[in-house]
Amino acid sequence: MTIDPVALSADLIRCPSVTPEEGGALVLLQSLLADAGFECARVDRNGTPNLFARWGAKGAARSFGFNGHTDVVPVGDARAWGHDPFSGQIEDGVLWGRGAQDMKSGVAAFAAAAVDFVRETPPDGAVILAITGDEEGSGRDGTLALLDWMATQGETMSVCLVGEPTCPEVMGDMIKIGRRGSMTFYFEAEGVQGHVAYPHRAKNPLHGLVDLLGQMTQKPLDPGTAHFQPSSVQITTVDCANPANNVIPARATATVNIRFNDAHSSASLIDWATALARKITDQSGVTFALNPTVSGESFVTPPGPFVDLVANAVQAETGVAPELSTSGGTSDARFVKDHCPVVEFGLVGDRMHQVDERVPVEQIETLKRVYTRILQDYFA
Structure with a gap:
């Protein structure tokens, strides 16, 4: 049977x-x-x-x-x-x-x-x-x-x-x-809290974070490869848990998911994001912690x-x-x-x-x- x-x-x-x-x-x-x-x-x-x-x-x-x-x-x-x-x-x-x-x-x-x-x-x-x-x-x-x-x-x-x-x-x-490979970056940006009327006494982590996210997404990672469509960088969350409209926060977070083709590896993308964050730190003084997780290559x-x-x-x-x-x-x-x-x-x-x-x-x-x-x- x-x-x-x-x-x-x-x-x-x-x-x-x-x-x-x-x-x-x-x-x-x-x-x-x-x-x-x-x-x-x-x-x-x-x-x-x-x-x-x-x-x-x-x-x-x-x-x-x-x-x-x-x-x-x-x-x-x-x-x-x-x-x-x-x-x-x-x-x-x-x-x-x-x-x-x-x-x-x-x-x-x-x-x-x-x-x-x-x-x-x-x-x-x-x-x-x-x-x-x-x-x-x-x-x-x-x-x-x-x-x-x-x-x-x-x-x-x-x-x-x-x-x-x-x-x-x-x-x-x-x-x-x-x-495609899949990985997620959990970013934490740290600045200096202050009054919005006195920005020179503070360091806004959101400005640095927004700059980083903009540079990650402003142009495609690649045009695609022989067997793959172009890689995709998607911002999924941005937050600073700030209830006040007149306070520059000390910290801000963001999550970014990347679906990547065989032009990249998770290691090469970590290097790329780290270099971008370092450049923005040099320019703004905002520091970043990058916590990547890799679901697969x-x-x-x-x-x-x-x-x-x-x-x-x-x-x-x-x-x-x-x-x-x-x-x-x-x-x-x-x-x-x-x-x-x-x-x-x-x-x-x-x-x-x-x-x-x-x-x-x-x-x-x-x-x-x-x-x-x-x-x-x-x-x-």
């Missing part, structure tokens, strides 16, 4: 696995995979639930990996939903619930494809599933924990497909072959045999020639790329994180067929 990816998706949605809760989702998948002959291990770290499953021999010459997550974002106001967000209800050919798109249906599709594939046509190699419960959170104890554990255990993936939603409009219209899996294999399978099953893209936010592919070549393909993502998240069941069935064809072609 083949695995129904729609029924499995609904069962996973019924597991209330809001980050960091496991909610029963990984327990369900481990039972399914173990029954199909997969060797399974829970790789929990710091309370974060993760599951590793492998069919075939450890260290096989060829191993195809899938990566995904079963954790979901909070539902918000449950009363605003037309259906119980954890009901997994199917109505008029549509599956409703939190995680329907992002990404329990993707996990169900690749788990179902993997189980049926190894049962029907056992491959000469290994099939690995690395599934985390910490993608919607910080991610530091999720896929990273799985990869760290794999390194200690001698477990390897030759290539990996991340099942995140990638299609903007219709099934098959986009594959992600890379992602930019990366790209260049078009080649693996990308072609995935693109050809997508087109064969959907009738759509996919665009090879690096657009969008970050994903756990930013961690996997340090282990092996990685691409992403999944559902249409037009309802991710929204009230009444839902997906047509036909898309889930199509996705399983795509994943099955990818496995067949990879091990052919």
